[in-house]
Amino acid sequence: MPVALEPNVLSKYEPVIGLEVHVQLLTATKAFCGCANHFGSAPNTNICPVCLGLPGALPVLNAKAVEFATLAALAINCEVRERSIFARKNYFYPDLPKGYQISQFDKPIAEHGFIEVPTPHGLKRIGITRLHMEEDAGKSLHDGFADSATRTYLDLNRCGTPLVEIVSEPDIRTPDEAFEYLTRLKEILLYTEVSDCNMEEGSLRCDANVSVRLKGAEKFGTKVEVKNVNSFRFVRAAIEYEIERQIEVIESGGRVMQESRLWNAGEGRTYSMRSKEQAHDYRYFPEPDLPPLIVSAEFLAEAKSKLPELPEARRARMIAEYELAPKDAATLTSSREFADRFEAAARTARNPRRVANLLLSEVGGRLNALGLEQEQSPVSMAGIVLAADLLDEGKISSKQLKQLLDVCFEKREDFPAVYEREKPEQITDASALEALIDEVIAANPRQVEQYRAGKKTMAGFFVGQVMRASKGQASPALLNELVTKKLDG
Numbered sequence: 001m002p003v004a005l006e007p008n009v010l011s012k013y014e015p016v017i018g019l020e021v022h023v024q025l026l027t028a029t030k031a032f033c034g035c036a037n038h039f040g041s042a043p044n045t046n047i048c049p050v051c052l053g054l055p056g057a058l059p060v061l062n063a064k065a066v067e068f069a070t071l072a073a074l075a076i077n078c079e080v081r082e083r084s085i086f087a088r089k090n091y092f093y094p095d096l097p098k099g100y101q102i103s104q105f106d107k108p109i110a111e112h113g114f115i116e117v118p119t120p121h122g123l124k125r126i127g128i129t130r131l132h133m134e135e136d137a138g139k140s141l142h143d144g145f146a147d148s149a150t151r152t153y154l155d156l157n158r159c160g161t162p163l164v165e166i167v168s169e170p171d172i173r174t175p176d177e178a179f180e181y182l183t184r185l186k187e188i189l190l191y192t193e194v195s196d197c198n199m200e201e202g203s204l205r206c207d208a209n210v211s212v213r214l215k216g217a218e219k220f221g222t223k224v225e226v227k228n229v230n231s232f233r234f235v236r237a238a239i240e241y242e243i244e245r246q247i248e249v250i251e252s253g254g255r256v257m258q259e260s261r262l263w264n265a266g267e268g269r270t271y272s273m274r275s276k277e278q279a280h281d282y283r284y285f286p287e288p289d290l291p292p293l294i295v296s297a298e299f300l301a302e303a304k305s306k307l308p309e310l311p312e313a314r315r316a317r318m319i320a321e322y323e324l325a326p327k328d329a330a331t332l333t334s335s336r337e338f339a340d341r342f343e344a345a346a347r348t349a350r351n352p353r354r355v356a357n358l359l360l361s362e363v364g365g366r367l368n369a370l371g372l373e374q375e376q377s378p379v380s381m382a383g384i385v386l387a388a389d390l391l392d393e394g395k396i397s398s399k400q401l402k403q404l405l406d407v408c409f410e411k412r413e414d415f416p417a418v419y420e421r422e423k424p425e426q427i428t429d430a431s432a433l434e435a436l437i438d439e440v441i442a443a444n445p446r447q448v449e450q451y452r453a454g455k456k457t458m459a460g461f462f463v464g465q466v467m468r469a470s471k472g473q474a475s476p477a478l479l480n481e482l483v484t485k486k487l488d489g
Contacts, residue, residue, distance in 0.1 A: 005244055009251060013212045015243045016220055017172035019235075021185060023164050023195045024136065024203040025068045031135045031162035032059030032102065032290075039201045043155040051135075051160030053098025058289050061086075065133065065162035068194035069109055070295060070303040072164055073131045075188045075310060078113030080295055086133075086287040095138035095154055103165075105284040108132030109293065115188070116312070117180035126181050127169030133293075136161035139202075158202075170209070170220065175239040182206060182232045187311050191336045199230050206235055210242045212250070221246070222256040226270055229263045238263040242270055314339060322352040328360055338374060345381035354388040362387075362402065366409050378408050383415030390419070394477030397467065400424045424473065430482060433466070433474055437486050440465045451487050459483055 030037050033050035049057035073080050087105040113128035138156035145153060166185065172178050186197045186204065197204040206229055211221035226242055229235045241263075246256050261270040309317070315329045318339075324332070333339045342359065346352035363379050379387075387404075390396045396404070396419075407418050440462055441448055451458040462483045467474050 005247060005251070010244070010247060012214060013243075013247050013250075014215045014217075015173055015239070016170045016211045016213060017174075017178055017239060018170040018209040019168045019172065019178060019181060020207045020209070021166045021168075021182070022136075022205045023072070023166065023189060023197065025065050025162040025164065026193065026195050027062055027064045027068065027162055029062060029064075030160035031062050031065050031133070032160055035160065037161055039198075039203075041157055043153075044157060046157045047159065052156065053100075059102065059287075061290060061293065062162060066109075066293065066295070067299075067303060067306075068162075068192075069131065069133050069164050070300065071192045071306060072166075072189060072194045073110030073113065074304060074307055075192045076113040076115055076128055076131070076166065076185070078110035078128060078131050080110045080300055081107065082295055082297075083107070084109040084132075084293045084295070086290045086293065087284045088287050089134075090283045093137065093140075094152065095140045095156065095159075097138070097156060097159065101135060101137060102287055102290070103134035103284075104132035109295070115181060115184050117177060117184055119177060119180075124171075124177065126171045126177070129167045129169050131164050131166050134163050134165060135159070136163050175236040175243070178208065178239055179232050179236040182235060184311075186232075187334070191308050191310055193308075193336070205230075206232075208235055208239055208242075210239055210246070211256070212243060212246045222258050224256065224258065225260045225276065226263055227260055227273065230265075234263060234265050237265075237268060238270060241268065245270065308336065318343075322346060322356060324353060324356055328356055331360055331364075332356060341381050345385050349385045350389050350392045354392060355384055358384050358388055358401075362405055366405065370409070378412045379405065379415050383408075386419065387415050391476075394475050396424060397472050397474070397476050399467070399472040403472075430478065433470075433479055433482055434486070436466050436469050436474070437462070437479075437482055440469065441486060448487065459487060462487065 025037075027037050029035060030046075030051055033048050035046045035048050035051055038046060050059055070080055084104055085107040086102055088100040089103045089105070090100045092099060108130045110131040111129065113131065114125045115128065116123045116125050118124075136158050138154055138159045141153040141155060142148060145151065168181065172181060189195050189197055189204075195203055199205070208226045208229065209223050210226060211223045213219065213221040224242060224246065226238045229238050242261070249256050257272075258276045260273040260276055262273045263270050311333050315326070315333050318324055318332065319326060319329045332342050342356065346355050349355045359381075363377055363384060364374075367374065367377055387396075387401055391398065391401060404415065404418055404422060404424070407413070407422060408415055411418070444462070444465070447458050447461055451462075459480075463476075463479055466479055466483065467476075
């Protein structure tokens, strides 16, 4: 671990961070052949002569992969090229049976995009250099076998899986900005439904390029690539570690080496993997078996028509339309499916804002306490709408609602069924409530004086006291009306 550096030492330096994100596209078949694009199949079963690069086998580009790449590019504000070129990226590795990877080099499908991320100083625009298409390699298995100490096993099912690589500009300056960039990028990709972005299955993989330089310097420092990071939280931790490690090397008179490093989550540190002092010569040349990719104006227009309302725009609209707090809108739009479910429910409710509050606080709070996800909730959206409407109509109190929701979670039943069975009796008899109000007013003369002296918020005190005396059964709407009338009387 790096020696803990003093804040005044850290503050002398500016980190420069760029991210390379590989995203598997959610097509039914692979990029250049008809093999199933499916995770979890038995090893080496989803393979054919094309994805293995056997002599005489010719690739054919998957049109759906092009559509998904175009959708992703548009969603992150990239300019889509009319004409892009596939190339062969030549290198040797055991899980690359062809000896080259079909990718794009100098003419990618899209360039010059951006994503805006929140920072303590407002929104910051992170540039995106390029989005290009390529195929994935296979997978080397180093663990889990009796002879893993001496042998490596290969699963080539992943060969030919369609990818897009999204390369950011070196605009990121803090680990938190990197985390926010990745969070926003994943959110956008999930909204477009081009990928499931499952990091555990390798559908989304991230490498971080990290360097440091003295503040005010124009020249970048020596770049280190951090690989093998399988969560956004670990990306942030790996960048934090690498910044401090590099500063310590420089401060101690050393030189940061250009290299690839692996992140070890268990130890919370990076380890040197291989030197990159000499630039790799991948000997890119145009793929002779694939013609240039032409994205016509008609194809581009159709792709644009398929773009959903993206997260930031949806948040802004929902804040305006439903009078939501920004934090609540951010939670409700965290996934397209969750936002769709909320909006479908909100359109049927008397008070959409109350639906949001119940969904996030009462139901969400109970789910969090039990470690459950939204889809595991016993209370449906229809149940939340009914609860919100009952509150709005004054048919149940907040206390009664909490009790009913407790029963829902205890018995794993939806709210409508629990409400019909347990239907709490409310006191809606005005004379009965007036009698309770009179008793509370008589017992609290000082609070009555405060109210009549202008402290109108004391009305809440009397409502609470009467509600307690009625064991939570007083009709909230009627009670509020009668208390105000009595105090003003």
